[in-house]
Amino acid sequence: MRIIVSGGGTGGHIYPAITLIQAIRERVPEARFLYVGTSRGLEADIVPKEGIPFDTIELQGFERRLTLANFTRGFKAIAGLKKARRIVKEFRPDVAIGTGGYVCGPILLAASLMKVPALIQEQNVLPGITNRILSKFVTKIAVGAEAALKHFPREKAVFTGNPIRRAVMEASREDGLKEFGFDGDKLIVLVSGGSRGARAINRAMVPVLKEAKERDDVQFLHVTGKGEYEDIMNRLREAGVELSKAPHIRVEPYLYDMPKAMAMADLAVFRAGATGIAELTARGVPAILVPYPYASENHQEHNARALQEKGAARMILNKDLTAETLGDTLRELLSKPDELKNMAAASRQMGRPNAADDIADIVMKIAKR
The missing domain is CATH 3.40.50.2000 (Glycogen Phosphorylase B;)
Structure with missing residues (x-):
């Protein structure tokens, strides 16, 4: 089994992803993982130390107002999606998982468009706009809070809670x-x-x-x-x-x-x-x-x-x-x-x-x- 995992920026996105990887490895010891993050996030330091193969996409989150910086970030987002498609094509995953942070957007979208099953792990009561958009494309959404269920398609969302360290x-x-x-x-x-x-x-x-x-x-x-x-x-x-x-x-x-x-x-x-x-x-x-x-x-x-x-x-x-x-x-x-x-x-x-x-x-x- 081959699995792409993406999530980054803060430990709150990274550690749940690592915990999930450990849980999957207990079920499928031979599973191969590829973690996709950014070179600037904490994941660039934490993930390789866990012995997990790591690749990067360079992009930044958008500001909530019209700025010149957003135009530059828009071009980076397009480039990021292209690289995400290349990563998915080359790694050939059986499933893709996103645990939050803007970096997981291109990966989950690319995987979904390429007919790879994808799962969002939504941690908050109020989901961000990225995950609400992605919910239309992915296969399943595992929500950390019961109150978040109402923000997603009923047939896709499941209340699981958030992964915690053993x-x-x-x-x-x-x-x-x-x-x-x-x-x-x-x-x-x-x-x-x-x-x-x-x-x-x-x-x-x-x-x-x-x-x-x-x-x-x-x-x-x-x-x-x-x-x-x-x-x-x-x-x-x-x-x-x-x-x-x-x-x-x-x-x-x-x-x-x-x-x-x-x-x-x-x-x-x-x-x-x-x-x-x-x-x-x-x-x-x-x-x-x-x-x-x-x-x-x-x-x-x-x-x-x-x-x-x-x-x-x-x-x-x-x-x-x-x-x-x-x-x-x-x-x-x-x-x-x-x-x-x-x-x-x-x-x-x-x-x-x-x-x-x-x-x-x-x-x-x-x-x-």
Whole structure:
């Protein structure tokens, strides 16, 4: 079996693709894969390290207004589609899979036009325009959120959830406590704005941690992102927070073992990216979600709202985020164990820990034999 996989730009598109590849390999060990991305995206670094053959298409996403740059990008898109057709023709795949990012558009379109079965893995509650257009051509759409079904042809769309790393479900609370040196008898709050960090969340947390240093009944693991770390450490020092004297507070630039952190968390403060939400709900971790306001078509707010409506999360819009709003919400939830328990149950009910296996089964069914 030969499979083309495309998805890029951010880890939220790349890691689900790699997880899918692993799930398919478990079913068909001899399967051959070709991953198509761009030379500028994170995939150019991550995918080859996984031992997966990698090819590139050079193109950029369009701006949402008429600009000279869009004309240049239009020519690149045409060239990208031509190269995508050549890649599909030469590799002769039995199926093509796209997990998001503008790079997967030409590949899925070329594959569909060349009668190769194709699958979109749509991660968000509100799909982008590219996937809505592609849905008219592809064979199947695996959606990560039930609310996304209404945006696609009924006969093609299937609610599967989003693929998550196996390590997310394999990690135990004990693993996390041992890794980070926390007390399992006290509540643990995990704060992260993603690998690059979220300045708004980081800065709102400084006064929260200043208050938290005076009480050790709640423990905090705050992941700032590498680019934000020095600034936040300086702000904490200026606020009089000496981390050496507050072992119940840990501030890290980056975590290489986020699954263990999630496994021990009683509450999370996160952005509302689809992959982060998929991992939180698979573990049943209640959350305070702060959607990134500049995400395409504001899809993070739609993601967060879906969890809030089910009782699995609280949402604070970025424009409303302050130390006061975040601190008040944290204090309220941490003082109500029954509400946290109900939120955890709602989160777990929304989780789809077997999404990668379910999508792999769909791929097997639609692949040309």
